[in-house]
Structure formats: C-alpha cells, structure tokens
Amino acid sequence: MCRIFGYFNTVATPHEMRTVAALQRHGGPDATGMAQTPDWGLGNNRLAVVDLDGGEQPYGRGGPVQVVFNGEIYNHEELRRGLEARGHSLPDRCDGSVLPALYLEYGEEFTEHLDGMYTLALLDSRGEVPRLLLATDHVGMKPLYYRWDATDRSLRFSSELPALLGFGGIGARVRESALDAYLSTRTPFGTRTMYEDVEVLEPGTVWVCELGGTPRVRRRPADVDGTAVRDGFTAARRVRHTLRSEVGRLLVADVPVALITSGGLDSSLVTALAAEHGPVHTFNIAYRGTWPFDERHFAREVAERAGATHHQVEIDPAGFPELLEDTVWHLGQPNADPIALSTFALFRAVRDAGFTVALTGDAADEVFGGYERMRVAAERAAAGADWSQGYLDALSAAPAALRNGLYTEAYRAHVTTDPALPAAARDDLLHGPGTVLDRITRFELDYRLPAYHLRRVDHLSMASSVEARVPFCQRSVVALGRALADHQRIQGGQVKRTLYAAAAGLLPDRVLSRPKQPFTLPVTAMLRPGTSLWEYARDLLAPGRVSAAGRLDGRAVDALFAAQADRPDDTASLALWALLVHEVWEEQFRHSVRRLGAAGVPPGATRPLVVAA
Known part of the structure; x- marks a missing residue:
C-alpha cells in the first residue's frame, strides 16, 4: 500500500x-x-x-x-x-x-x-x-x-x-x-x-x-456473475463461500492485521469469517457520554463469540472541532458523512495499537441492497408512484426544497445550468435498462460508493498509515451482488436478504435480528446548544460570513440553527453539519490554495504534517 x-x-x-x-x-x-x-x-x-x-x-x-x-x-x-x-x-x-x-x-x-x-x-x-x-x-x-x-x-x-x-x-x-x-x-x-x-x-x-x-x-x-442462481438458499451459500474465501485472502500480510467491528451485520460477518483463520483483534469506536445509536455492546458480543481480543475506542465530543479540521484536511474536499470524524479517529487508534492493515465491512449495502432508500424506492416504483425525488433527496445532505431555501436567488439560477449528477449517471438511474432496483444498484456501485464511501475510507485510514481492506469490494463478491434478482436483495420490507441468509448461524441472534441502524455519528443529538460543536458551528456559519460569497442566504442558515435549537431534527442537523464541513474546507483550501502551492503547508494542517514528517 x-x-x-x-x-x-x-x-x-x-x-x-x-x-x-x-x-x-x-x-x-x-x-x-x-x-x-x-x-x-x-x-x-x-x-x-x-x-x-x-x-x-x-x-x-x-x-x-x-x-x-x-x-x-x-x-x-x-x-x-x-x-x-x-x-x-x-x-x-x-x-x-x-x-x-x-x-x-x-x-x-x-x-x-x-x-x-x-x-x-x-x-x-x-x-x-x-x-x-x-x-x-x-x-x-x-x-x-x-x-x-x-x-x-x-x-x-x-x-x-x-x-x-x-x-x-x-x-x-x-x-x-x-x-x-x-x-x-x-x-x-x-x-x-x-x-x-x-x-x-x-x-x-x-x-x-x-x-x-x-x-x-x-x-x-463491470463484472457480473454469469452463473447466478435464483434459489435463495443456493445464492446465500455461494455468497458465504465466496466471502469466506476472500476474507481469508485479505488476511494475508507481513504486518499485523485488525478488524473494524461496528456491531452491525456487515463488519460482524467479516469478523466471524476472519476468526475461522485464527485469533483476531477487533476495534470499535464509541463516544464519551450517553448517545443514540451506541453499538458497542453489539460489537463486544460479536467479538466475544469470535474469540477476539477486543479494543474499545472512545472519543470525547468536546474535541470534535479540532478533529473535524484534521479530517477535512486529509479528505481534501468536503464529505458530509458525520462518520468521517469517527473513521479518522478509529484508524488512528488502530495504528497506535500496532496494526498496519484493517478489514472493514464497507460496501455490503451497495452490493446486496441494504439501504432504506433502496427499499422505499423499490416499493414506490412497484406501486406505480414516483420514486426518484424521494431517492435523490435521501442521497443529499439537504433535500432539494431545503437547498433552494438556503441559496440566494442568483445562486439558485446558476445551479440550474450545471446539475449535480453527471448526465450519464442521471440518465441511467432514471431511464436505463432493468428494474428500478437494478438501476439504483448500478448507480450506488458505480458512482456513490467510490466517491462518497471509498475515498473517505482510503484517505482517513491512510492518514494514520493504515491499509483498509474491503472484502465486500472484491471482484467475485461484487459480481455475485450485481447478478442478484430484486427479491434476493429486498422483499417484504427486508433488506440484504441474501447476505442475512449467508450470515445465519455465524453471528449472535441479537445481531441478526436487530433493526438496521446507520453506523454514524449521532449528530442530531450532538449538534445542540451548549456543546462545543454547536458553538463552533455557530461561529463558522455566522450570517455575515456565509453570505459573503453570494451563494448562501445567511438569514436562512440562521433560521436553520433556530429550528434545530427549538426542535432537533435529522434533516436540519445534517444540513448544518454539511455546511460546517464546507466552511472548514473553504477555510483550509479555497482561501489558501495559492499559499499551498508555494509553501506546501495550508493553514490548519500543522498536526497532520507533523505526523507525515
């Protein structure tokens, strides 16, 4: 690497x-x-x-x-x-x-x-x-x-x-x-x-x-498995066999190898299969205090069943402003997923513990149909209803109506001439061959996965000199996933049907039966008055500051803060988080790119560059 x-x-x-x-x-x-x-x-x-x-x-x-x-x-x-x-x-x-x-x-x-x-x-x-x-x-x-x-x-x-x-x-x-x-x-x-x-x-x-x-x-x-089968049991058995083989290959290295174990299905299955090859070390991240979506107990249960040496990493939300600046610097451009902070901190802990390689559970949702937005879109399409706007809004950091309300009139007019999605991607998503779920799967694998997930995992693992290996991205696994029929991905309200069937008997029942939840930072709970993150965001997103470039209406951003303070909401909090990340990026790169070319050291990047030296 x-x-x-x-x-x-x-x-x-x-x-x-x-x-x-x-x-x-x-x-x-x-x-x-x-x-x-x-x-x-x-x-x-x-x-x-x-x-x-x-x-x-x-x-x-x-x-x-x-x-x-x-x-x-x-x-x-x-x-x-x-x-x-x-x-x-x-x-x-x-x-x-x-x-x-x-x-x-x-x-x-x-x-x-x-x-x-x-x-x-x-x-x-x-x-x-x-x-x-x-x-x-x-x-x-x-x-x-x-x-x-x-x-x-x-x-x-x-x-x-x-x-x-x-x-x-x-x-x-x-x-x-x-x-x-x-x-x-x-x-x-x-x-x-x-x-x-x-x-x-x-x-x-x-x-x-x-x-x-x-x-x-x-x-x-793209690779597509030409021998795909429609029988659910046989398909699940093939997925399990293929994953078992790929995980075994990805464990081979001349340096210590660890496992990222969130406690959800995907990373837990990788952990269970890796443990079949010998003793393993697992890493999970959580946040100091009491927060929603805490999965540490599921991760520990998976680790115990696998006989793993478990490492529980805990970070203090009070340090998020500094952590955010380091994270944005290593990404080089904005990424609105709040889990980016945790990803950066987790891989740093992996390296500090002496590991150079880590296997993750990323990409299973794209390959096997694991996202709620996929399920909703497929069900709406089957009912003859419009699915596209809801799906596109679910991809966004701020739904279309909210975005338009945040923009100035001039910027709204400008962006209509330069759509966010590549034309080929949008055309195939909306009008390409196959079922709606086929088209969504292609879009997720070909466009969203590399841009949104894989670059983030690559940059934030390598920031700490850790090689992240991704079994669900192996050619054989992706080829199996692309060949699945709709009902083998999603049916009857259940997502990732084939992958769940492949994991049966390998994981604790509580992990297999628990409701799916996002592996993310609970930003709605953390972005509230009185926290260091709230004060940091209020400072960087002050109305006069965000209005200066003529793209955002400072009053609309201020109203978004007021709404979040009065009634915390996932949509408002993610939009504010995304705007905060963008402002940190602008501070580090847009306002200093000429100095970067001359000196090689942008403002705010001193700590990562000390590591790099």
Missing part, C-alpha cells in the same frame, strides 16, 4: 516532487522513491505491507517499463508463478513487482489479470516517444486525482488531492456549482472534484497517452 504521484509532458522541479511527496507521506512513511527526466516523473511513498525488505519503487527502475503503484494485488503469487514460467525474473516477492513483467506480457490488457485494489502509473519508454498508462481498480477503492491541461497536453497526478495542489498552479478556481453538488450528493460524484481543473479517474479505467499526444480512455465493463 502506497501513495503515488507524478507528471507527464511537462516540467516539475525536484522541490515540487518533494513537496507532493511530503504532503502524502502519512500514507507511505516507510520509503520514498522517484524517477525523473525532463519530460516525465514518477514518485511513490511506500507503506510496507508485503515483503517489507523489498518493494522498491518505481518497479522496474532503469528498465523500459517502470511502474508506481498504490494498493494490493491479492493474486500476485499466482501471477508471479505464471510470469516466471514464461521466463520473467522478478526481483522480490512484493505484490507490485509483478506489474512491469505483466505489462510486457499482455500490454494494455494487463489490468484484466489483476485482482485487488489499486491505482498505478506505468511509463513505457520502448517506443519513439514515452507512453504513460494510468489505471484504477474495478470499484475505485484507490482514487487518483489528476490535472490534464488540454492546451499544452500536460498531466500531473497524485493519490491525494491536497498533495496534487503541491505541484503549484492547480486548484486556483473552485467550481462555482460545487457547493450545490456537494449538498445534493454529500460529495462530488463522477470525475468531478470541487476544483474546475482537477478530476478523479473513474473506477475500472485505463488512461493512455503518448508524450505530446491526447489521451485514450477506456472503462472496463
């Missing part, structure tokens, strides 16, 4: 490369490697997980094909045996060491052979001019941010957005409609970021460009 960065068909000074490396060294503190020429450069920060003494990057250094790589290739041993049988000599047993030889053997199709999570940059110097290839895994577990300048045909890229800004001259203009996109979907979807000139490479993408040329971009088709 690493961080990567580089440039192509342009110039970057050694100082810029060192700045970018320093800005994301928390994600790869064990080594830094670079290769530079006047026209291109590749860089890497390494977090050693497999073959701790090997793995020098760029792989293939000095040869005709050089690669920097972020992620894990879980089938690297199988690939290594095949490559060595074809006469290739590999320098060590690090998973990424197979990449140059694999490319030499299969060309641009080499990514079809990879099973894992990754982004990579490959430089092929065998032709008349160098060629750069960028690639991402099938669901976007490892993001890659880039700036492509079509005028001079130059590229700069990195694993983290704040690091990309370290190249200088990037991120000078924030997309004017970005606030609306953020409030509509809780973080920008598709290739977009908050910045006009920065994009994200989509999942399953291969991007290829020759020096001085224009890029060719190919998106690989």
Whole structure:
C-alpha cells in the first residue's frame, strides 16, 4: 500500500516532487522513491505491507517499463508463478513487482489479470516517444486525482488531492456549482472534484497517452456473475463461500492485521469469517457520554463469540472541532458523512495499537441492497408512484426544497445550468435498462460508493498509515451482488436478504435480528446548544460570513440553527453539519490554495504534517 504521484509532458522541479511527496507521506512513511527526466516523473511513498525488505519503487527502475503503484494485488503469487514460467525474473516477492513483467506480457490488457485494489502509473519508454498508462481498480477503492491541461497536453497526478495542489498552479478556481453538488450528493460524484481543473479517474479505467499526444480512455465493463442462481438458499451459500474465501485472502500480510467491528451485520460477518483463520483483534469506536445509536455492546458480543481480543475506542465530543479540521484536511474536499470524524479517529487508534492493515465491512449495502432508500424506492416504483425525488433527496445532505431555501436567488439560477449528477449517471438511474432496483444498484456501485464511501475510507485510514481492506469490494463478491434478482436483495420490507441468509448461524441472534441502524455519528443529538460543536458551528456559519460569497442566504442558515435549537431534527442537523464541513474546507483550501502551492503547508494542517514528517 502506497501513495503515488507524478507528471507527464511537462516540467516539475525536484522541490515540487518533494513537496507532493511530503504532503502524502502519512500514507507511505516507510520509503520514498522517484524517477525523473525532463519530460516525465514518477514518485511513490511506500507503506510496507508485503515483503517489507523489498518493494522498491518505481518497479522496474532503469528498465523500459517502470511502474508506481498504490494498493494490493491479492493474486500476485499466482501471477508471479505464471510470469516466471514464461521466463520473467522478478526481483522480490512484493505484490507490485509483478506489474512491469505483466505489462510486457499482455500490454494494455494487463489490468484484466489483476485482482485487488489499486491505482498505478506505468511509463513505457520502448517506443519513439514515452507512453504513460494510468489505471484504477474495478470499484475505485484507490482514487487518483489528476490535472490534464488540454492546451499544452500536460498531466500531473497524485493519490491525494491536497498533495496534487503541491505541484503549484492547480486548484486556483473552485467550481462555482460545487457547493450545490456537494449538498445534493454529500460529495462530488463522477470525475468531478470541487476544483474546475482537477478530476478523479473513474473506477475500472485505463488512461493512455503518448508524450505530446491526447489521451485514450477506456472503462472496463463491470463484472457480473454469469452463473447466478435464483434459489435463495443456493445464492446465500455461494455468497458465504465466496466471502469466506476472500476474507481469508485479505488476511494475508507481513504486518499485523485488525478488524473494524461496528456491531452491525456487515463488519460482524467479516469478523466471524476472519476468526475461522485464527485469533483476531477487533476495534470499535464509541463516544464519551450517553448517545443514540451506541453499538458497542453489539460489537463486544460479536467479538466475544469470535474469540477476539477486543479494543474499545472512545472519543470525547468536546474535541470534535479540532478533529473535524484534521479530517477535512486529509479528505481534501468536503464529505458530509458525520462518520468521517469517527473513521479518522478509529484508524488512528488502530495504528497506535500496532496494526498496519484493517478489514472493514464497507460496501455490503451497495452490493446486496441494504439501504432504506433502496427499499422505499423499490416499493414506490412497484406501486406505480414516483420514486426518484424521494431517492435523490435521501442521497443529499439537504433535500432539494431545503437547498433552494438556503441559496440566494442568483445562486439558485446558476445551479440550474450545471446539475449535480453527471448526465450519464442521471440518465441511467432514471431511464436505463432493468428494474428500478437494478438501476439504483448500478448507480450506488458505480458512482456513490467510490466517491462518497471509498475515498473517505482510503484517505482517513491512510492518514494514520493504515491499509483498509474491503472484502465486500472484491471482484467475485461484487459480481455475485450485481447478478442478484430484486427479491434476493429486498422483499417484504427486508433488506440484504441474501447476505442475512449467508450470515445465519455465524453471528449472535441479537445481531441478526436487530433493526438496521446507520453506523454514524449521532449528530442530531450532538449538534445542540451548549456543546462545543454547536458553538463552533455557530461561529463558522455566522450570517455575515456565509453570505459573503453570494451563494448562501445567511438569514436562512440562521433560521436553520433556530429550528434545530427549538426542535432537533435529522434533516436540519445534517444540513448544518454539511455546511460546517464546507466552511472548514473553504477555510483550509479555497482561501489558501495559492499559499499551498508555494509553501506546501495550508493553514490548519500543522498536526497532520507533523505526523507525515
């Protein structure tokens, strides 16, 4: 697991490369490697997980094909045996060491052979001019941010957005409609970021460009299990068997491995399957005091049944303002999920306890149909009622009517010309092939999961030098989920029917029978008068301050505070939380991006940069 960065068909000074490396060294503190020429450069920060003494990057250094790589290739041993049988000599047993030889053997199709999570940059110097290839895994577990300048045909890229800004001259203009996109979907979807000139490479993408040329971009088709069965018992048995196999593979590392156990179905099932392979350590996070949605007792019950050594992490809500600033800095752009704070603190505790790898239960809801908004939309569609607006409002940090009330008249007019959702995503969601639940599942997997969940998990785990592994994102598991019929996902008011059936007998009855609840920060209860979070939000979202940019009506925001103080409400509290996160982001990035390019250190980022050093 690493961080990567580089440039192509342009110039970057050694100082810029060192700045970018320093800005994301928390994600790869064990080594830094670079290769530079006047026209291109590749860089890497390494977090050693497999073959701790090997793995020098760029792989293939000095040869005709050089690669920097972020992620894990879980089938690297199988690939290594095949490559060595074809006469290739590999320098060590690090998973990424197979990449140059694999490319030499299969060309641009080499990514079809990879099973894992990754982004990579490959430089092929065998032709008349160098060629750069960028690639991402099938669901976007490892993001890659880039700036492509079509005028001079130059590229700069990195694993983290704040690091990309370290190249200088990037991120000078924030997309004017970005606030609306953020409030509509809780973080920008598709290739977009908050910045006009920065994009994200989509999942399953291969991007290829020759020096001085224009890029060719190919998106690989999604894996769908062609042997799917409609019998519920057989489908559940296949899911259990596949998950058991994938969890076993993901436990393999040359460093200590832990498990994130929330107490819900998904992470509890991963915990139970991991415990079949030997003793495990589980981690759960809770908040000091008495709050709604406290799951620590469920997590402890799961851990006890698995025979795990359980670590209960507890954080004090009084420290949330400082924690929020650190969290937003590492994300690089706003993400409205309140659980981001807990995610950051939890992975920091995992690392402090001596673990470098952690398995999580993320993505099960997207793969197997676990969200209440999915159930409601499917039932409304079956009844012939409109489902789309309710579903889209459920995705948002502030429903459409509330957003419109918060905006100034001028900003309302502006955002109608630049919709929050990518056109292709919206068209497929509303009018694409398949049932409503089929379309929602595609949308959740292809757009929401990578943008909203996986980038958050990646950035906030790597902020503490922890590699998060996600069994439910494995190609075999996602392929099974995509092939399920509607009734195998949701029926009779029950969500994730196949996954619940797969977990039967493996988990405590109380965990299997408990009502589904969100794994989140109880922000409605915590954002109230008298708490440090309330005072912090009131200060940063003062009417004059939020009105200054001409997008938000300060009086409307003030009225939202008054409503929340009088009668706490999930809708109002999430909207206020989202606005607070956006304001913290603006303070750290929008108002300081030019200074970031010059100095590499934005205001408010001193503590994470101490860790990175």
